Amino acid sequence: MAKHPIETHHFASFDGTKLAWHEMGAGRPIVLIHGYFSDANTNWIRYGHADAIAAKGYRVIMPDLRAHGDSDKPHGSAAYPPDALAQDGHALIAHLGLTDYDLGGYSLGARTTGRMLATGATPGRVVFSGMGLEGIIHAERRQDHFRHILTNLGKHERGSPAWLAEAFLKTTGGDPVALLGILDTFVSTPRGAVAAFEWPAVVVNGREDDDNGSAAALADLLPHGRLVEVPGNHMSSVTKPELGQAIAEFLAG
Template sequence: MHKFNSDGVEIAYEVAGEGPPVLLIHGFASTGRVNWWDTGWVKTLVNAGHKVITFDHRGHGASEKLYDSERYPAIAMAGDARRLLDHLGIAQADVMGYSMGARVAALLAIHHPERVRRAVFAGLASRMITGVGGSEAIANALEAPSRDDVADAGARGFRVFAEQTKSDLKALAACIRSSRVKITAEELGRINVPVLVVAGEKDDVAGDVETLVKAIPGSRGVTLPGRNHMNAVGDRGYKVAVLAFLKGGADA
């Protein structure tokens, strides 16, 4: 794994394959490896002829851990993504984010549209606009002495996942208190690159696909039957839709 300095924060990243670049942005409490390598995404995209770039967000995985919530605004994470492209000498890439990573990808497309060829927002749909909620409960769950001390079932689920990914719980608590910014429909309406929105049918974290599609001119949406927030990420239908979208196909 390689590392670079992103405006004073050490960010870990990996690159695989050759061809048109795709930047993959993972979700909260996950890592580039867990979100994209372990689910077969990197292999799928490399086999389709792409150079694939994954990285660990600040506070996650092998990247630098920060304990001040003011260091974790989503726009700062989008800055890390942009500076990674700078570091690799990549002028423009396809960008795909999952969950928190979708929010980061959207901010990258809004503020640096020249760096994004196509964008996939997955695992976060209408709630990108309306907000997800529960940030303080999740932060408290991460800071609890043990998972057994967490009464809130949803927050406890994040604690369990964070432990599974061997995350720094204190750093994640700081992150969740700052990173869940809402993006207005007006801001999303300024996105001028092709966008694909993907979420599971049973994903209560993401919300509905159609609301986000309506907010982004010319975007397309895919709802994955029977999938929820945790099991949608490796879904075969998700991969098929994205491969078609990246090729510029009419059917995603």
């Protein structure tokens, strides 16, 4: 159970889609974006990461991406244009009137953070977690993997990566049709653009996590990036307190 009270709010994004965000703590704002198939509660609240960050004097703002969590889950393709998630992030920042804030995300949330930076976001500090360089510069590299999972539910070999992903999907109550739409929103960020990200940045990644490529390569390419490794793989590192502690220490540093 979270130590800090949590508030949940909703707003209409750039195209009218109703999106939810959750908040805890007070102080400097940090917008944290969750991963694919997940939601703000699973990624940031359940395992104490948001609490650890709030304890450092932060207002932790955690949206549920469209098609996830408490946000709308539209089925029409019109709701999933390229870069829709980055546009949602910009819309939330505008809705809240944030001008001095930090920004970060896990997995798809980290890729979305990159897209927001490439399309005009102006945070003070940046967090990339559960993400490697290939996952940002080649956003399409896992589309087929996820499309296979979502179009063959109930048919995956027990214990396989696809089966584990489906099991996780069940725990979050994901909508497979809406989540398929999310795949159409993926946009790559060119290597040169990433190399021009001048913000202080941390790459926090599980030691056994190479799902989105090399976290070390991402940290090396970022002009002011550094790598912090935490225990676990892409799925398990989210459950480890070290992940939230690493982010909190970077932000407070």
